[in-house]
Amino acid sequence: MKILVTGAAGRLGTVVCRHLHEAGHEVLATDRMRDPSLPMPFVVADLAVREAAYALVEGMEAIVQLGNIPNAGRTDAQTTYTLNTAANIHVFHAAAESEVRRIVFASSVQVVSGTRKLGDDAPSVLPHLPFDGELPPCPGNTYALSKQAGETALAYYTRMHGLHSVAFRFPWLVSQEIIDGLRAREDGKSIHSRLAGSANPDEGLSFLRFEDAASLIEAALLRAPCGYRCYMPAHPSGRLHALLPSEIARRHFPGVPHKRDLDAIGSLFHLDEIEANLGWRPAEARL
Numbered sequence: 001m002k003i004l005v006t007g008a009a010g011r012l013g014t015v016v017c018r019h020l021h022e023a024g025h026e027v028l029a030t031d032r033m034r035d036p037s038l039p040m041p042f043v044v045a046d047l048a049v050r051e052a053a054y055a056l057v058e059g060m061e062a063i064v065q066l067g068n069i070p071n072a073g074r075t076d077a078q079t080t081y082t083l084n085t086a087a088n089i090h091v092f093h094a095a096a097e098s099e100v101r102r103i104v105f106a107s108s109v110q111v112v113s114g115t116r117k118l119g120d121d122a123p124s125v126l127p128h129l130p131f132d133g134e135l136p137p138c139p140g141n142t143y144a145l146s147k148q149a150g151e152t153a154l155a156y157y158t159r160m161h162g163l164h165s166v167a168f169r170f171p172w173l174v175s176q177e178i179i180d181g182l183r184a185r186e187d188g189k190s191i192h193s194r195l196a197g198s199a200n201p202d203e204g205l206s207f208l209r210f211e212d213a214a215s216l217i218e219a220a221l222l223r224a225p226c227g228y229r230c231y232m233p234a235h236p237s238g239r240l241h242a243l244l245p246s247e248i249a250r251r252h253f254p255g256v257p258h259k260r261d262l263d264a265i266g267s268l269f270h271l272d273e274i275e276a277n278l279g280w281r282p283a284e285a286r287l
């Protein structure tokens, strides 16, 4: 498959480019900054420029849209929103007018992280657990707001142009080295207590290794049916947790209804739908 990967010089982008290249796809990498170590054609371009997106999508069958400012606080709030929204709309619009029929977009778990921003003692407004792609957006900052706008735009272009598209609300993406480093700092103790220590899904309840995110992106490019889907992937670390998922839910999300028995699935994140639809599970991580 001829695949354009944006944000190719970034942490996730480099891993995705190498994974798709090694799997035999024809990858065109693009970013604002060059990464000379990548073994495929590379175009330096700014996606905030409309014409740049048109030139990049030409001849492509699929796009992996990663090229965004990757968190709140990297620049001012307004710039984060406007640059990300411009980049996403330029890529999706140009793709919809071209031969591209498959798009994967890196959204963020932060799209629902505003559910507890009412105050520490306020009840969560999360409508249900476990976390899944059906949760309605409730962004807590303009980065998350830009991801919500990106999801909405992708769903719109998918509906209007008959695309196969997936938005992944990625959690904290980590390398095995980061996991090992956390473990070392905790004198060999499991990192799960740390991962369970926060009430916000983006601040500790979940993570995914870059390699697993890359294999998931390829699975979506190959297997996503026609239409728009949104998923919330995570490493199923809950099963190894010191605390049962139901106990974490009771402490951090009191009163939130459970769509499934959290202890039976062993996690606050529900992966069965991703597995059934895309044939993907994360590889075992050394935790």
Ligand SMILES: NC(=O)c1ccc[n+]([C@@H]2O[C@H](COP(=O)([O-])OP(=O)(O)OC[C@H]3O[C@@H](n4cnc5c(N)ncnc54)[C@H](O)[C@@H]3O)[C@@H](O)[C@H]2O)c1
Binding pocket: 006, 007, 008, 009, 010, 011, 012, 013, 030, 031, 032, 033, 045, 046, 047, 048, 065, 066, 067, 068, 069, 070, 071, 083, 087, 106, 107, 108, 109, 169, 170, 171, 172, 173, 174
């Ligand atoms: N790292 C995480 O924990 C995490 C979690 C959830 C979602 N995501 C999303 O995954 C994607 C990749 O994240 P990452 O961690 O690799 O971030 P990163 O900052 O390492 O990579 C993003 C890349 O996008 C490029 N970029 C940004 N705006 C651009 C523009 N207008 N035109 C061209 N290139 C542009 C940057 O130069 C950078 O190389 C992002 O969309 C991010 O929001 C990341």
